[in-house]
Amino acid sequence: MRGIVLAGGTGSRLFPLTKAISKQLMPVYDKPMIYYPLTALAQAGIREVLIITTPTDQHQFRQLLGDGAAWGMRLEYAVQPTPGGIAQAFMIGEDFIDGDSVGLALGDNLFYGFSFEEVAIDPTGGEAAHIFAVQVRDPSAYGVVEFDDAGQVHRIREKPEDPQSSFAVPGIYFFDPSVVEIAHRLRPSERGELEITAVNDHYLRRRALTVTCLPRGAAWFDTGTFTGLLDAGQFVHVVEARQGVKIGCIEETVWRQGWIDDAGLQRLAETQMSSGYGQYLAELLSEQTVRGGRR
Template sequence: MRGLLLAGGTGSRLWPVTRSVSKQLLPIFDKPMIYYPLSTLIRAGIRETLIVTAPESTDQIRRLLGDGRQWGLRLEYAVQPRPEGIAQALLVGEEFLAGGPVALVLGDNILHGAGLGRKLSEYTTLTGARVFAYPVANPSAYGVISVDEAGRASSIEEKPVVPRSRYAVPGLYFYDGDAVKIAHGLRPSLRGELEITALNEEYLRRGSLRVTVLGRGAAWMDAGTFTTLMHASEYVRVIEERQGRKIGCVEEAAWRAGLIDNEQLRALALPLQKSGYGEYLLRLATEPGRQNSPTGGTGEDPTAVP
């Protein structure tokens, strides 16, 4: 399975800040926003990812991430000419995906929870589609999914005025090789976009849409507005300062997944020492009994309780 990380769009909900910089480069506490979804893909076992950017932000994001080899990854880039829907990214990435399965993640989504990486890695081989459900107070602001007593999806709607449930669909989706073919058959919605909800509806119609409800042990944040950006930063700050473990640390995820060794981790840490970020990485590389802990390729902290 390959990854698609969506870092396009205009970021208009964050104007004027994002008139001059990509939204995905804004900080969520101590690291760029894009680190969080990228580390989610690493924890899911994804090693090859296409970063889909807006035309004006490709160079900015490439300057930060490079080709990924410093983390044992393969990162490529493609431009979404206009922000015409999440599902359009599948068409932009068609050649990269080469008919195979895909994990699609939005560049402003943060997912965190003990054991989450192990859970996500189960979905990298699948038939059909896998989405997630997360309870929220204001479901009308999101795609909303209804789940029956057996845990199966019964309906899915895009920003309904009267939601059928309080479960929002986070911006992480796993699809089999039919996703691009289905995306080709979609028609733009009234707002002129190829909606990801329409793609999911087709999988639901086929009876192949599976859903995982994220419980109390998981956190999901969409950092697309000033308020949610601040909420996400405060959440990360509190967790990191209390637990002494970072969230969304790409270097750590790659190290725990065995993609880089201790010496490579140290080399990545040295230029980052002044900010304190590098000191954290150096501590990881020197903790007794923790070097390249076997984690089944998920990038999971082996001390975490699922």
């Protein structure tokens, strides 16, 4: 399975903050926003990831993330010339996907309290597509999962004015290789975009879609608005301060996955000591010595 992080778009909901910088490079407390979805894909066992950016922002992403070698990953880059919808990512990334299954994460989404580790074992849940649902207060701002009387998924609608459930589809999706062909066959919506909801609906009509509801204790943030960005930053700060563990720490994730060794983690720590971020990474190695291995 390969991964895509969609980090394009104008970020207009965050103007003027994002007039000169991509929203996916904005800080969510102590990390760039893109660290969080990248970590979610790494937790799912995905080591090869395509970062899709705007033409003007790509050099900044390359400067931040590099080629992924220091993390035991392979990162490639592609351009989304103009916003054309989430499903456009599969067309842009067609050569990168190269007939494999693919996990797509939106670059402005943050997850906590749910590991996508099991997705790495069976990436599509035994079906052709695997998406998630999470209960929210205002589902009309998202794609909404609607259920029938038997509790089965009945349909998925994009930003309905009259949502029939409070379960929204968060920005992480896993598909089999046929998603590329499906994306090519889509027609733009009234918004002029290739909607990810149309892709999900295609699999649903084939009875090939698995929907997993995130547990009640899980948290999901869409950080593409002022409130969402602030809420996510405060949430990360509180959890990290109370628990002493970091959320969305890609270095820790790849180390625990065994993609880099202790020496590799130490090198990453040494370059970031001044901010305290590196001290946290170094402490992971100390904890391992005390506890007798990685947790």
